[in-house]
Amino acid sequence: MAVINTRLLLLLSLFFCGASSAASGPENHHQVSFGTSKVSLLGTYPALNQPAPLFRVIDGKFNPIDLSDFKGQTILISSVPSLDTGVCAIQTKKFNDQVANFSDNVIMLSISTDLPFAQKRFCQQQNVDKIMVLSDAVWREFGTKYGLLMKDKGLLARAILIINKQGDIQYRQLVSDTSKEPDYKAALAALTKISSEDF
Numbered sequence: 001m002a003v004i005n006t007r008l009l010l011l012l013s014l015f016f017c018g019a020s021s022a023a024s025g026p027e028n029h030h031q032v033s034f035g036t037s038k039v040s041l042l043g044t045y046p047a048l049n050q051p052a053p054l055f056r057v058i059d060g061k062f063n064p065i066d067l068s069d070f071k072g073q074t075i076l077i078s079s080v081p082s083l084d085t086g087v088c089a090i091q092t093k094k095f096n097d098q099v100a101n102f103s104d105n106v107i108m109l110s111i112s113t114d115l116p117f118a119q120k121r122f123c124q125q126q127n128v129d130k131i132m133v134l135s136d137a138v139w140r141e142f143g144t145k146y147g148l149l150m151k152d153k154g155l156l157a158r159a160i161l162i163i164n165k166q167g168d169i170q171y172r173q174l175v176s177d178t179s180k181e182p183d184y185k186a187a188l189a190a191l192t193k194i195s196s197e198d199f
Helices: 002-023 086-101 116-126 141-145 184-198
Strands: 027-034 037-042 056-058 064-066 074-079 106-112 132-135 159-163 169-174
Touching: 056 141, 074 086, 074 184, 086 106, 086 116, 086 184, 116 132, 159 184, 169 184
Parallel strands: 074 106, 106 132
Antiparallel strands: 027 037, 056 064, 056 132, 074 159, 159 169
């Protein structure tokens, strides 16, 4: 029991240290609506046709997962503020349902700053078992390297990114209002095109 408590304390300390250090990052020129206010985004929003910045996140067992682990695959990243909200749940389930429509060379990731405990509970309750659900709660590398971390919120903006097998960003969709769903049709059409060009 002591080992579990020590591990949990270490994780929480990393979580809060990560949030604090990320909050000192530079603001980019993007803002999103969050409730009734506008929120600035921290970090650097990546350019199209440029190498996708590498980042680390954690899986449901707190294992580090690197973007480089998916080298040579077409990657769709679905970024959401929190799986415990209705729109984020819809977005994650929508892409989970689409995984089977693409080849094994296409990987879909859902990334939020929810702790893995909450992500695991969500996936079990909602039967989400095809999209890979990952957490940016520890290092906040994804949020800051992709310019999607909401200032003073510790949450990710809603966005979709597609990276081709060469590792370049080929599609970006930043949703300006976090209460709105992304344009799934446009994102999936782009994924179909990019993945067919890749293979």
